[in-house]
């Protein structure tokens with residue numbers, strides 16, 4: 001457990017470094033755009049297929065069932081790229097409902113346009129999951 005804590009700490013530090021480099025680069029570089037899961041169909045089978053069967057793909061349906069699909073408190077974890085230029089951003093037409101590819105792999109516009117495997121986060125770290133999956137569910141009921 002301690003070893004895990006330590007490597008998690010290192011991950012965070014590494015992430016912070018990567019982040020600061022990215023900020024430097026971001027000044028003259030446009031951030032990639034979101035294309036939506038339909039834009040990722042080069043990976044049709046098995047990746048897209050199995051994602052489509054996952055609960056992530058249907059996370060927005062949960063909000064609809066609960067009548068909460070307009071509640072801003074819910075969107076960051078039940079849509080893709082909310083507040084990051086994705087879901088809900090003016091001018092973005094891709095369907096970004098639910099937890100899609102780009103929520104974990106980052107916006108794929110450049111990757112798709114140039115067909116370059118270096119222009120996407122290929123293996124997202126566990127930090128990505130932790131953003132939505134807290135140690136104790138935020139939905140835990142008393």
Ligand code: HEC
Pocket residue numbers: 062063066068071073074075076077078131132133134136137138139
């Ligand atoms: C911090 C991220 C986060 C936020 C914010 C969030 N959710 Fe969730 N939601 C999750 C995760 C992760 C799961 C799946 C596992 C779990 O329950 O922790 C989930 C599961 C659910 C479920 C199915 C399971 C259950 O407990 O019923 C519903 C319904 C739901 N969320 C509705 C909402 C609504 C409505 C809001 C806004 C009021 C919301 N969520 C806000 C992350 C979030």
Ligand code: HEC
Pocket residue numbers: 037040043047048049051052056099100101102103104105122123124125
């Ligand atoms: C919930 C987060 C999440 C979602 C959603 C997700 N992925 Fe992934 N993906 C990962 C993680 C983590 C890995 C690396 C670990 C693994 O291989 O399982 C991965 C691995 C991959 C790989 C292999 C990369 C390599 O170079 O080995 C491809 C391709 C991929 N994902 C494409 C997709 C596509 C396309 C979608 C949407 C249809 C998608 N992913 C949705 C988290 C996600």
Ligand code: HEC
Pocket residue numbers: 053054055056058059062076077078079099103104124125126128129130131132133
């Ligand atoms: C943007 C928020 C978000 C991110 C990031 C995210 N999840 Fe989820 N995850 C959810 C929500 C919301 C649900 C609930 C869907 C439902 O219950 O229908 C869920 C459900 C799940 C489930 C149960 C789904 C099933 O198909 O049985 C697993 C397992 C899971 N997530 C693992 C992961 C892993 C591993 C990662 C990182 C690679 C990750 N999640 C990243 C929001 C997220």
